[in-house]
Amino acid sequence: MRVDGTAYRTIWPAADGPAVEIIDQTKLPHSFETLRLTGLDDAAHAITAMQVRGAPLIGATAAYGLWLALRVDPSDVSLNRACETLIATRPTAVNLCWAVEAVRAAVAGLPPGERADAAFAKAGEICDADVAMNRAIGEHGLALFRELHAAKGGGPLNVLTHCNAGWLATVDWGTALAPIYMAHDAGLPVHVWVDETRPRNQGAALTAWELGRHGVPHTVIADNAGGLLMRQGRVDLCITGTDRVTARGDVANKIGTYLKALAARANGVPFHVALPGPTIDWSLSDGDAIPIEERAGREVSHIPGRTDDGEIRDVRITPPDSPVANPAFDVTPAELVDGFVTERGRCSASAEGLAALYPEHASAAAE
Ligand SMILES: CSC[C@@H](O)[C@@H](O)C(=O)COP(=O)(O)O
16 A cells, blocks of 8 residues: 555565564554564564554464574574474464464475575565455455445445454555545445444544545444444444454454444444455364463553654553453454455355355365
8 A cells, every 4th residue: 555655565675674564553653663673582572562463464474484594593493493483472362383384384395504694584475465456355355345235325435444454454455444445436436334343442543544645434433333324324344353253264363343233233233244255264163162362451551642742652541550451352252243244255154154255274174
């Protein structure tokens, strides 16, 4: 996507040496800054501190993190230690494990001297594949948007989304936002209700920033406003991304997604989830078995903002002696999801639906 006229991906190899560059998402929407990652620790820190976030981008960053580790020490011990370190950074998004295991498989059988180059090539492949999958998700989602718009019979299609599943969450395009960009670019009138997404405000800070840069009409709302808007008939479709989908179609996504799915079902609003194949965890059936990341309480007790003189600062909003809890994801059962939009097409949120699109994985999962 373009920022001030320049085309960016969210992660790219540095032109001038062994490093990768990222957009520091903790600085958005206040300032657009890039960062250099020069070693495994930088990559692990970028994921943990959410300088990069979003399931596909976490995976891509981990892949480059392995390259950086293998440049320094290509031994088996180093490879295994780097894989463990990266996998431990964030537990819910399965794309992280998928990308780490893809790089491990690409390098494990090679002589140590060839491993770093092979890891670099694999990381690049993962990034290119992510962009292609998201573009395809956008095209399949656009068909859904056109159907819903035609059924509505006029006016803008009002789409509600939660968290950030845009280009910042992936290498480019995004998952849930890809159809929104394509619809807007194709002249289909869309307006997006952007959930602020407490506690880290990925909607207010990142989705609103992305949509604004692209000229897509949008309105930021408090997380609690969605139910009212659905009841008032002001939401035509909910679409979110996901961090992990089980083989039977249960969906882990940013905390608060489940409440939106419940409100959507109660109000007859279609609720769809956009995902690339690597987000499916074929080893799990029951969504309640998905590990839910518990993040620091400070993300709940404090809220960041920018002062008038440009400083980004956290401000406390809870009594200092009140305990806080911060589960970062929730699970929406497949029954509440009206459909998946994948790079291979659309399907029902069910074992049968996923198996029809991904027969090679489904048969392996059943064995
Ligand atoms: C295409 S991204 C899908 C999900 O990763 C996204 O919806 C989400 O929940 C991101 O959570 P985050 O905690 O910001 O990494």
